[in-house]
Amino acid sequence: MTENAESVVRRSTLMAAGHSNYSVALRCRPDGPWQQLLPGVLLLKSGPPTRRQRVKAAVLYAGDDALITGIESLRAHGLHAFDTDEVHMLVPGTRRLSSREYVRVERTSRMPRARIIKGLAFAPPHRAAVDAARRIRDPSERRALLFAPIDAGLCTIEQVRAEIDGGAQRGTAALRELLHEVLTPPLTSTVHQGWAKRVIREAPLPAPEWDVPIHTATGQAIGIADAWWDSVGLAWDFGNQRDRCIRRREEAFTKAGLIFVRTTVAELRSNIDAIVLALAHAYLKAASRPRPPVHALT
Structure with missing residues (x-):
């Protein structure tokens, strides 16, 4: 079987290619050449997965109608000042999927239009910033996340405001306060x-x-x-x-x-x-x- 570029595949794909449950389990033993990253998602190599492989596994776990949001999406858009081990996925509100391992799954009735970057689907910067910032407790980090894509020219303050106004209210009170502050973060160095x-x-x-x-x-x-x-x-x-x-x-x-x-x-x-x-x-x-x-x- 030919491995894909990231060597990350669904178990169902392997089964369709002729592997049995036994052969897959055998290869995924602690000393085997494969490993399970997430339920139903395997990495066809030993050793720690790369960041790209972890993200790809999260996408395969969440499904074809899911999008990557939060800090991982901001990184994909070029904002590398932020880091996290978590991959935050958006799925349609009709889906029933649990968060597992390092993947945070969030159901939403407002799925944004995907931005395709290197073959993966990401939420646009204003949505990613709001999704990331509303989960942060530290005020300075929250501010940095919310305004980072504006500072970088990836979106406008009005797009961020519209996202906050139109989205779920949970966790947005502090973000609203930031947008209504008299002194806003400087957007130039x-x-x-x-x-x-x-x-x-x-x-x-x-x-x-x-x-x-x-x-x-x-x-x-x-x-x-x-x-x-x-x-x-x-x-x-x-x-x-x-x-x-x-x-x-x-x-x-x-x-x-x-x-x-x-x-x-x-x-x-x-x-x-x-x-x-x-x-x-x-x-x-x-x-x-x-x-x-x-x-x-x-």
Whole structure:
């Protein structure tokens, strides 16, 4: 029989290929070449499984309609600052499946659309962050988990808010408090902000406010401005975030009638004169039209 790439298979697959219960049990003895990782799921090699093999086993155990969420999903999306031995799986609410070993199974009526990464199905970053953070007791770790995908440009604060509002209420009280805090976590590094403040010292502009959440008149979150001139409704973005997130943020700000200036990190380090000119022009443009009906949480 040809083993798959991770050497992780369902017992039923082996049986269909001609193995008997006896032959499988024989190979899974303590000194045998195979081992059982989870009920009905085998690793066709001895020795400790790799992280990928553990995740693959969790997927085979949970079934084809399951998704990986929580910290493991955040890691798959590139956020490697967090670690856990647990694999958190979402399954449809109609399923009856128990958590086993290192696999946490959660039934949900709100299965998100899968993000396929290297052949495995993961929950999107905003859902994964909420699923992970609502189970964390430590406030600083909870905050870090909740805001990590926003900081990385993988989703918006509004997507996280919508996930909290639309999902199960259990364990979300602390997350709601985080989103309603007056001082939200800065989404740019102190290094980038230091470079930006150096630019502002050279610009003929009043001092802005930094890391400011902007909301519509009805209270809907628009996004967080790295720098914000409230009197004219001007937002400056200079964080090291992914292009697709920048486009979403710019679209949200401009849709609200705001002037949005984007500066790359490379420009921030080396092209001060051009940035000063762009900000001055943007400020004059913003001041020449009625200020949009937005408010900032400062």
